[in-house]
Amino acid sequence: MSYTVAITGKGGTGKTTIAGLFVTGLVAAGRAPVLAVDADPNSCLDAVLGVNAASTVGSVREEARDGSSSGALKGMARAEWIDLRIAESLVEADGFDLIAMGRPEGPGCYCYANNVLKDVLGRLASNYPYTVIDNEAGLENLSRRIVRSVDLLVLAGDPSRRGLETVKRLYGLAVDMKISYKKLAIIINRLRSDSTPPDLGPLKSEVPADFTVFLPDDAELAELAERGGSMWELSRGNRVAAAVDAFLPEVFS
Numbered sequence: 001m002s003y004t005v006a007i008t009g010k011g012g013t014g015k016t017t018i019a020g021l022f023v024t025g026l027v028a029a030g031r032a033p034v035l036a037v038d039a040d041p042n043s044c045l046d047a048v049l050g051v052n053a054a055s056t057v058g059s060v061r062e063e064a065r066d067g068s069s070s071g072a073l074k075g076m077a078r079a080e081w082i083d084l085r086i087a088e089s090l091v092e093a094d095g096f097d098l099i100a101m102g103r104p105e106g107p108g109c110y111c112y113a114n115n116v117l118k119d120v121l122g123r124l125a126s127n128y129p130y131t132v133i134d135n136e137a138g139l140e141n142l143s144r145r146i147v148r149s150v151d152l153l154v155l156a157g158d159p160s161r162r163g164l165e166t167v168k169r170l171y172g173l174a175v176d177m178k179i180s181y182k183k184l185a186i187i188i189n190r191l192r193s194d195s196t197p198p199d200l201g202p203l204k205s206e207v208p209a210d211f212t213v214f215l216p217d218d219a220e221l222a223e224l225a226e227r228g229g230s231m232w233e234l235s236r237g238n239r240v241a242a243a244v245d246a247f248l249p250e251v252f253s
Ligand SMILES: Nc1ncnc2c1ncn2[C@@H]1O[C@H](COP(=O)(O)OP(=O)(O)OP(=O)(O)O)[C@@H](O)[C@H]1O
Pocket: 009, 010, 011, 012, 013, 014, 015, 016, 017, 018, 040, 043, 136, 137, 189, 190, 191, 215, 216, 217, 218, 219, 221, 222, 225, 226, 240
């Protein structure tokens, strides 16, 4: 069984960065292979991890839909065909593999392909001790139940008062949507060194998180993103990487 980490939060709070740091941190700690899932159609977890995902799960679903209506899949069982195409979409790299979900289902559910996809993804993930999912802002992916179970749900936020309010709101939504997870972590990202950490007391009284983590705002990380470098270029001695690396054993001990 794969230990699944799903990272969510408001737009721009650092979800993709945190996902990248989790993947590289797990690999650096010898917990490979990791399955990285890019579940944000507008995201670039692949670039952050220095690979390129040309084909996506969404495009396989579309092909299956078109193929089944034109009869192109005759001769090969559809489930088998989807299985094969998903295997082809998997980007294999050193210590981790990546799969991109692409666009979500449009109007008019192609339920057959969706169900097969869930099955294939479940089986795929079971080959890896760890799965890290970078989600789009909000909880859409998780509410679609594309992953069967989440072991650690990460709510990412910024240190502003509004940022903390958003974390609270997101948690309320997760409860309303009955999103199931085993452990909950709040990660407050981009804490400036000249500012005091916000008091999380009021937030923690309403959001029963198992872990709370602060990540510093870091010039090296910002510069890396500006020039489009990959997370592998960051030394584990970097302040943000070190904070993630200190957190991982807490979760996975
Ligand atoms: N701790 C940090 N220090 C410096 N820069 C950071 C830090 N965390 C994230 N960033 C930068 O902030 C920007 C937004 O981060 P990121 O893309 O990870 O957010 P996101 O939540 O995935 O955004 P989106 O909602 O658009 O997917 C990026 O340029 C990233 O490099």
